[in-house]
Amino acid sequence: MRIFSCFADLALTSPEDYYIEGQGSLLQCVLTPGDPYMSLTNDKIIERVSKQVLALFPSSQGLEVIWSSVVKIAQSLYREGPGKDPFRPDQKTPVKNFFLAGSYTKQGVRQQAALASNKFDRNHSS
Numbered sequence: 001m002r003i004f005s006c007f008a009d010l011a012l013t014s015p016e017d018y019y020i021e022g023q024g025s026l027l028q029c030v031l032t033p034g035d036p037y038m039s040l041t042n043d044k045i046i047e048r049v050s051k052q053v054l055a056l057f058p059s060s061q062g063l064e065v066i067w068s069s070v071v072k073i074a075q076s077l078y079r080e081g082p083g084k085d086p087f088r089p090d091q092k093t094p095v096k097n098f099f100l101a102g103s104y105t106k107q108g109v110r111q112q113a114a115l116a117s118n119k120f121d122r123n124h125s126s
Contacts, residue, residue: 003037003048004029024063027053032076042070 010018011025018026029049031037037045046068054060088106091099 003031005032006030034072038072038074042068045070045111 007027007029010028011020011024022073031045031049040048050065085106089100090102091105091107092100093100
């Protein structure tokens with residue numbers, strides 16, 4: 001079972017801030033939805049994430065976690081579900097040249113709507 005929905009190797013994405021010669025990777029992983037993990041200890045969460053990293057990245061075999069940190073924020077992430085569309089933020093913000101991007105934003109016609117429309121058309125065509 002996959003437990004993190006996205007990750008970044010900060011040593012690669014921001015080497016000027018996070019890369020240290022000989023220190024390997026610094027992974028930042030997001031677990032969402034977080035409900036199943038809120039009651040777990042930090043050590044248990046780290047153990048589960050480590051197992052997933054080893055499964056997804058065979059080159060990590062033999063490496064060990066030398067530092068970790070867990071931050072739990074129960075209400076910080078958007079969760080898809082019925083009736084949630086009114087709560088999506090607009091992509092345009094009041095800040096000049098600053099826009100939001102992602103599946104959690106209001107996008108007008110969304111991919112899911114296009115897929116549903118296509119399915120409807122196929123099922124109702126003559």
